Amino acid sequence: MIINHPLLGPRDLSEFVYLGDACLLNRPDWQADDALDQFIDYGHTRDNPAGLHRELWYHEQGDRSWLVVTRNTVTHEITSVELARNVARAEGRSK
Amino acid sequence: MRYSGFRVIKEALTGHRGWGPAWRDPDPQPEYDYVIIGGGGHGLATAYYLAKEYKQSRIAVLEKGWIGGGNVGRNTTIVRSNYMLDGNEPFYEFSLKLWETLEQDLNYNAMMSQRGIINLMHSDAQRDAYIRRGNAMILNGADAQLLDQKQVLEKYPFLNVKNARFPVMGGLLQARAGTARHDAVAWGYARAADQRGVDIIQNCEVTGFRIDGGKILGVETSRGYIGAKKVGSCVAGSSSKVMAYAGMRLPIESHVLQAFVSEGLKPVLPGVITFGAGHFYVSQSDKGGLVFGGNIDGYNSYASRGNLPMVEDVMEEAIAMFPMLGRARLLRSWGGIMDMSMDGTPIIDKTHIDGLYFNGGWCYGGFKATPASGLVYAHLLATDTPHDTATAFRLDRFHTGHMVDEKGMGNQPNLH
Structure with a gap:
């Protein structure tokens, strides 16, 4: 797999580390009434689709x-x- | 028909005209008491134990392809119970005990071979960790034995114990562990379940659930609607896809794990060895090929094939530990899709929908669990209570904080 880095151009998979679903960018509001449920969901449940997946790579x-x-x-x-x-x-x- | 040595001789003398199909190929009935989704090892075992141990009837196993065509047909066949945590070890030891009597129970040769597994250790800290794990195993009725470098060398003189970076200081041996013929496990369970009246329905893909008022009514399939009082999903690898039909999101990511087989060699490797400083495990099949694997590739995938960096990584580990493998040629490699759960531990539980049950999240350790997974899942389906050895595998443990994190990696599935 080659990832076409927006600044550096095509780079090999072995240079990257995978984190997971890009929903991790959207950390819940810790002051919300249901913050606990939101954080449990944020930390553990995933859509895990077979198909297009937006994901975080480092x-x-x-x-x-x-x-x-x-x-x-x-x-x-x-x-x-x-x-x-x-x-x-x-x-x-x-x- | 019972299989036996006499039967083989009789058939040999009469031109092998007496062998019949090992299981029927029935059309689906309009309704069953139990529908198991997934005709892999776990699903077939569940159906078998439902019929045998829990005396239930009207059971169907629905398989989208052919039975044994999924992960039970593409693993590295290792059977062991060398876990540490209380939530895990009693379950896996229960499983290993079932493996020991499986062939007589099923009247099927699953080529179960208790050839022993050695986890190599490479540092003082790792020795401490292995002693702790070995003690936990013994406390749970399993067997464990700590070997020093000399004892490891006596068994495996070809190991590179003087590797500068990862010297082998010894190992943790579980002598009762070993390997089993993976396809034969699926076939054996299928035949035994079929003989007890279970309908094994192949080429029947589940495409949805029919749910009314929070209660399951049946499943929509590619071969029409099938009614059911209870439905058990057992489709590790595709769990998120199937449970999404019931509106559920799971604490699971699907990842690809690659495995490899070398060309056939003369017997060189009598047991199973794992490399403790990385992630590498190898055994030799009865056909002669070295069967080995390493880590998952590490990114979400349903592709059943991996990428080259992990291939290179696995080969490097192989050569570092076994320099003699340098001239063996790789015959083939393949990938399978794993349910990687958030704490590295499976889930066997009811769901919030009455009559719908879930079994999945096996990460890459499902094969060794096949008999126990089937039995405890059958227990749950038949009695609505978890089996004594499987009380920790709850779906809500991420909410209550009772995770079972054997590797201590946290909620990062690609690190388990």
């Missing part, structure tokens, strides 16, 4: 950037690679 053996990779879990085909910080900012985080 370029550990490279520029140490976090990436949001959209990949098909059935074919391993990667359709989009974004910098996680851009994704988070676009969603209104880290002003």
Whole structure:
């Protein structure tokens, strides 16, 4: 598998570390009334789809950037690679 | 028909005209008491024990392909009970005891071979950890024996014990562990279940559940609707897909695990060895091929094939421990899809839907658990209470904080 890094170009799978579903970017609000349930869900339950999956990869053996990779879990085909910080900012985080 | 040595001789003398199919190929009935989804080792074992131990009837096993075509047909066949935690070890030891009498019970040759497993150790800290685990095993009625470097060398003189980075200081031996012929386990359970009236329905994919008022009514399948009083899902690898039909999200990620077989060699490896500093396990099949594997690739996948970095990693571990393998050629490799749970431990429990049960999250340790998984799942389905050895495998343990994290990795499935 080759991940096409938005800044560095195509890089080999072995340079990256996998974290999991990109829903991990959206940490629940700790002050919400149901914060406990939300955090249990955030920490443990996953959609785990067979098909397109948005997921977090860390370029550990490279520029140490976090990436949001959209990949098909059935074919391993990667359709989009974004910098996680851009994704988070676009969603209104880290002003 | 009972299989026996006399039968083999009789058939040999009469032109092998008396052998029949080992199980029927029935069409689905409109309704069953129990529908088991998934005709792998665990599903077939569940049906068998439901019929035999719990005297239930009207049982069907639905399999989307052919039985034994999933993970029970693509594992590295190791059978052991060398776990540590209270939630795990009694269950796996119960399983190993069932393995020891499995062939007589099923009247089927599963080529169960208790050839022993050695976990190699490479540091003082690891020796401490192995002593602790060995003691936990003995306390739970299993067998464990600590070997020093000399004793390991007596068994396996070809090991590179003087590896500069990971010297072999000794190992933890479980002599009763070993290997079994994986396909024969599926076939043996299928035949024995069929003889007790279980309908094994192949090429029958479940495409949905019919649920009314929080109660299960039956399953929609590619061969039509089948009514059921109780439905048990048993489809590790695809659990998230199947349970999503019931609107459930699970504490599970699907990952790919690769395994490898070398060309056939003369007998060189009498037992099972695992490398303690990485993740590598190897045994030799009766056909002569070395069967080995390592870690999961580490990313979500349903592709049944992996990538090259893990292949390289596994080969490096092999050569580091067994320099003699340097000239053996790799014959083939394959991948299987694992239910990786959030704490590395399986789930066998009821769901919030009345009459719908779940068995999954086996990570890459499901094969050794086949008999016990079937028996305790049958217990749960028949009595609605968990079996004594499987009380820790609850679905809600992530909410209550009672995780069973054998490896101490936390909620990161690709590290278990």
